[in-house]
Amino acid sequence: VSTQSTWGQIMMKEVNKDEYSEFEERKEDVKENGEGSPKMKRSIIAPYNPDEKIHVAEPEKVARKIEKMKRDGRKKLNVYSDYDFTLTKRKIDEQWADSTFKVLASSVLLSEKYKATSKNLFDVYSVFEKDEHLSAEKRTQKMEEWWEKTLELIIAEKLTKKKIKACVLLSDLYFRYGIVDVFDMLEEGKIPLYIVSAGLTSIIKQSFNILDFQTSLNTTQVLSLCSTVEEYDEAEQIIKFCKPYITSTNKFMALNHERFPTIEPKSNGIVIGDLIPVSYTHLRAHETEADLVCRLLLEKKKKQ
Numbered sequence: 001v002s003t004q005s006t007w008g009q010i011m012m013k014e015v016n017k018d019e020y021s022e023f024e025e026r027k028e029d030v031k032e033n034g035e036g037s038p039k040m041k042r043s044i045i046a047p048y049n050p051d052e053k054i055h056v057a058e059p060e061k062v063a064r065k066i067e068k069m070k071r072d073g074r075k076k077l078n079v080y081s082d083y084d085f086t087l088t089k090r091k092i093d094e095q096w097a098d099s100t101f102k103v104l105a106s107s108v109l110l111s112e113k114y115k116a117t118s119k120n121l122f123d124v125y126s127v128f129e130k131d132e133h134l135s136a137e138k139r140t141q142k143m144e145e146w147w148e149k150t151l152e153l154i155i156a157e158k159l160t161k162k163k164i165k166a167c168v169l170l171s172d173l174y175f176r177y178g179i180v181d182v183f184d185m186l187e188e189g190k191i192p193l194y195i196v197s198a199g200l201t202s203i204i205k206q207s208f209n210i211l212d213f214q215t216s217l218n219t220t221q222v223l224s225l226c227s228t229v230e231e232y233d234e235a236e237q238i239i240k241f242c243k244p245y246i247t248s249t250n251k252f253m254a255l256n257h258e259r260f261p262t263i264e265p266k267s268n269g270i271v272i273g274d275l276i277p278v279s280y281t282h283l284r285a286h287e288t289e290a291d292l293v294c295r296l297l298l299e300k301k302k303k304q
Contacts, residue, residue: 044210046089046097046174069268074189078266082273083197083204083227089174096172100199103171104154109163114153121149129248136249143247147198147228151241154200161236165206173207180215186222194263196255197227198248202238224261226254 056062069077081087084099091097104110105118125146128139159167186193197204204227208219231240246254254260 042169044168044173044175044207044214045179046092046177048177072268074191076267077189077191077269078263079186079191079193079270080272081193081195083195084199086273087175087179087195088207089176092172092174098171098173100173100197100203101150103167103173103203104157104159104200106172107167107170109167109170110157114157117153118150121146121153140247140249143249144245147245147247151228151245155238155240159202159238161202161206161232164202165210168203168206168210173203175207175211179211180217183217183219183222187218191222192224192264193222194224194226194255194261196246196251197225198246198251199227201225201227201229224263226251226257226260229259 085097088099089097098106101118105115105122125142128134128142128146131139134142185191195204204225208223211217212219226246228245229242230238231242233239242259244250244253244257244259255263
């Protein structure tokens with residue numbers, strides 16, 4: 001990625017497990033202890049997992065692209081990434097971690113009514129999200145309905161920035177181990193990172209604020225965020241979510257919509273997560289010469 005190191009070397013290098021806080025057991029009654037709970041002090045970075053591997057389908061092709069990126073230099077490179085289960089972990093010790101929406105749905109700080117209703121919405125609409133027989137238009141329509149109803153529930157909870165931060169700290173949302181190395185590299189090379197997410201801006205921003213505080217990073221130097229945006233009143237309470245709502249099926253609009261950061265075209269791009277069709281469209285539109293797609297292997301599947 002840079003003239004001195006490659007993305008693969010950064011991700012594969014040997015790391016010291018003790019660099020970050022150990023993963024803490026969280027059995028305290030948060031309702032009783034509130035912000036005094038030890039859970040509020042946990043690390044937002046997942047522990048090192050030595051069993052994680054990197055799989056490269058076409059190593060020679062990848063090597064050629066990396067060499068081109070190194071020749072072209074950092075100024076001709078953009079990085080595009082999803083957030084949920086991409087920069088963050090999908091599982092911790094075989095237990096499901098939290099997405100941005102799950103941070104709220106599983107929080108003891110939100111009402112039981114919110115949890116029950118959001119679960120009902122999930123049960124109703126998630127089947128449409130996975131239904132390959134639906135047209136793209138119909139699926140997008142159903143996702144927008146789902147997001148709008150869920151966002152209305154969030155507004156009714158009268159969440160403040162302080163409460164959202166507490167929800168993140170009390171959750172099972174964890175950045176992947178190595179996130180500090182990645183941001184150090186991006187900041188050093190002045191390489192922009194565009195996060196295009198169907199998650200909640202409020203949760204994503206708070207997670208990066210916590211990451212910056214715990215690690216002395218300054219992620220705002222390189223990070224641009226394209227996700228559903230909220231508005232606050234003078235008491236820093238959410239009063240509105242602004243359209244367009246970025247869902248799992250319409251992320252492409254965030255790359256060109258006026259509400260979101262303008263993306264400066266570059267000749268090379270690294271694409272991380274489930275943004276493959278979205279980012280390929282964007283990259284091709286700007287005549288990208290070389291791009292690397294990093295697919296995250298979420299499950300191991302055996303072929304008969």
